[in-house]
Amino acid sequence: MKRSKLIYSVITLGFGLMAFTSCDDFLDVMPDNRTVIDTEDKVKSLLVSAYPNYDYNLFTELLSDNVDEYQNTYTERFIDELYQWKDPKESNNESPESYWEAAYRAVTTANNALEGIEKVGGATTTTLKECKGEALLARAYAHFMLVNIFSLNYNSATADKDLGIPLMYDTEAEIGVVPDRGTVADVYASIDKDIQEALPLIGDSHLSIPKYHFNTKAAYAFATRFYLYYEKWDKAIEYADKCLGSNPKSLLRDWSNVATLASTFEVRSQHYVSSELNCNLLLATGYSNAGVAFGPYFTWKKYTHGPYVSNQEVGGAEHPWGGSTMLYDAPHSYPGTGYSFVIFWRVPYMFEYTDAVAGIGYRRSIFPLFTTDECLLNRAEAYTMTQQYDKAAADLTLWMQNITRSSTTLTPAGITNFYNGIAYSYEDKDKPLASTVKKHLHPAFSIDKEGSTQEAMLQCVLDFRRVETLHWGLRWFDIKRYGIEYPRRAIDVSGSPYKKTDFLSKDDPRRAVQLPSKVLDAGVTANPRN
Numbered sequence: 001m002k003r004s005k006l007i008y009s010v011i012t013l014g015f016g017l018m019a020f021t022s023c024d025d026f027l028d029v030m031p032d033n034r035t036v037i038d039t040e041d042k043v044k045s046l047l048v049s050a051y052p053n054y055d056y057n058l059f060t061e062l063l064s065d066n067v068d069e070y071q072n073t074y075t076e077r078f079i080d081e082l083y084q085w086k087d088p089k090e091s092n093n094e095s096p097e098s099y100w101e102a103a104y105r106a107v108t109t110a111n112n113a114l115e116g117i118e119k120v121g122g123a124t125t126t127t128l129k130e131c132k133g134e135a136l137l138a139r140a141y142a143h144f145m146l147v148n149i150f151s152l153n154y155n156s157a158t159a160d161k162d163l164g165i166p167l168m169y170d171t172e173a174e175i176g177v178v179p180d181r182g183t184v185a186d187v188y189a190s191i192d193k194d195i196q197e198a199l200p201l202i203g204d205s206h207l208s209i210p211k212y213h214f215n216t217k218a219a220y221a222f223a224t225r226f227y228l229y230y231e232k233w234d235k236a237i238e239y240a241d242k243c244l245g246s247n248p249k250s251l252l253r254d255w256s257n258v259a260t261l262a263s264t265f266e267v268r269s270q271h272y273v274s275s276e277l278n279c280n281l282l283l284a285t286g287y288s289n290a291g292v293a294f295g296p297y298f299t300w301k302k303y304t305h306g307p308y309v310s311n312q313e314v315g316g317a318e319h320p321w322g323g324s325t326m327l328y329d330a331p332h333s334y335p336g337t338g339y340s341f342v343i344f345w346r347v348p349y350m351f352e353y354t355d356a357v358a359g360i361g362y363r364r365s366i367f368p369l370f371t372t373d374e375c376l377l378n379r380a381e382a383y384t385m386t387q388q389y390d391k392a393a394a395d396l397t398l399w400m401q402n403i404t405r406s407s408t409t410l411t412p413a414g415i416t417n418f419y420n421g422i423a424y425s426y427e428d429k430d431k432p433l434a435s436t437v438k439k440h441l442h443p444a445f446s447i448d449k450e451g452s453t454q455e456a457m458l459q460c461v462l463d464f465r466r467v468e469t470l471h472w473g474l475r476w477f478d479i480k481r482y483g484i485e486y487p488r489r490a491i492d493v494s495g496s497p498y499k500k501t502d503f504l505s506k507d508d509p510r511r512a513v514q515l516p517s518k519v520l521d522a523g524v525t526a527n528p529r530n
Contacts, residue, residue: 070340104146143167229481269348272346379395396415424438488504
């Protein structure tokens with residue numbers, strides 16, 4: 001890909017991109033002067049801002065099959081657009097536009113740190129080597145999230161043609177140049193290069209609060225997810241092994257301990273994101289309404305994870321361990337007329353006062369970007385793709401016995417029998433909107449036929465990971481990668497689906513979120529639409 005200098009105007013001190021206020025502004029504003037980054041301490045301080053300060057989990061969760069439409073008015077226009085897979089026109093802290101800008105701010109910061117390291121003579125000390133590794137990973141991660149949100153998923157057969165996202169490697173703007181989106185293949189190759197350069201450098205000695213930076217284990221967890229999405233299964237296994245070590249159980253979330261905590265949203269949601277837990281490898285904090293949307297509040301509950309989808313497909317459904325009562329921390333139901341919803345207590349609601357007397361400020365939240373539990377399930381997927389079924393079953397058993405009270409040992413045969421005994425979603429002629437934990441898979445990469453051991457074990461991985469990452473927004477990426485199709489369903493007052501309002505097919509171009517309108521107004525190529 002031609003690495004043209006991007007026309008985003010970088011305000012380095014604010015680590016910000018221009019807000020794309022108009023086409024002229026987008027193309028013609030000159031960059032401000034920068035503070036010189038000329039010491040180790042300045043480089044370290046800079047990296048605090050190398051992570052997006054807005055989150056993606058709320059809007060990608062709304063795009064997924066984890067939510068249905070309920071008969072109430074607790075919504076906003078931009079929430080309507082997301083649920084309906086419309087090209088976004090409205091913006092909000094939770095919008096794709098906010099994440100786009102935040103991710104490119106993070107890239108800019110990482111680039112400034114890398115430039116600063118060169119200005120002090122290169123990565124000649126342990127601290128500067130580790131800072132360089134962190135900056136490379138921060139840049140890679142932001143590019144990775146951007147391409148997976150705003151482009152189609154990686155497909156080895158079409159990636160060299162599918163539109164990518166602009167890659168940013170420069171700290172200067174080049175006036176009047178519209179950035180080249182390149183291809184998904186270009187972006188993945190670039191991320192691969194940054195990761196491979198970063199991993200030998202990464203370390204933890206320069207970090208005072210490791211869980212909010214790319215520490216060593218978080219770096220390996222990111223590499224695991226990246227190579228899983230890149231269809232490089234052996235590399236995913238390699239880096240998962242490095243992340244999880246020889247005793248993965250000791251690194252997993254201690255769900256049996258969670259069951260002993262006070263049974264309140266505040267206590268358990270804040271514990272879930274504690275930086276003291278071994279399982280939480282990298283945490284994100286930012287301006288967010290996620291703690292409200294995924295908390296015990298009515299706000300934004302027109303489109304929500306309700307009793308129907310929970311009981312048929314996720315926490316309340318029948319799984320290899322049994323039902324929801326076997327979970328150490330079962331989902332919590334909030335029934336009502338037109339607003340019933342079911343949540344796991346995972347996303348805390350926090351409030352930052354700017355004026356305590358007036359009672360005004362910002363809603364904030366924290367959620368994990370990477371955990372050991374997700375990494376374990378990613379390894380199970382990679383084992384399944386390489387037909388190492390016994391190893392995959394061992395990882396799935398470890399995860400299941402950790403999050404539930406089940407003592408069952410899973411085997412490839414047992415998993416196959418369980419999932420082959422479940423009907424695929426949406427195939428009941430009398431109830432065409434009825435669903436189960438099992439959906440037809442249409443990945444671009446090759447898998448064995450339906451009913452095979454491999455297909456059943458992939459169903460298991462996807463099932464377990466859906467429970468593990470509910471409210472994280474990661475289900476959307478599994479939907480993209482596996483070509484999962486599903487309808488938009490309206491739920492009636494009795495709690496049953498009664499109307500299909502839309503349908504997402506495996507080839508639907510809406511799987512790539514449209515670029516922000518202000519970016520399109522500046523001449524950047526739009527994602528195709530039917």
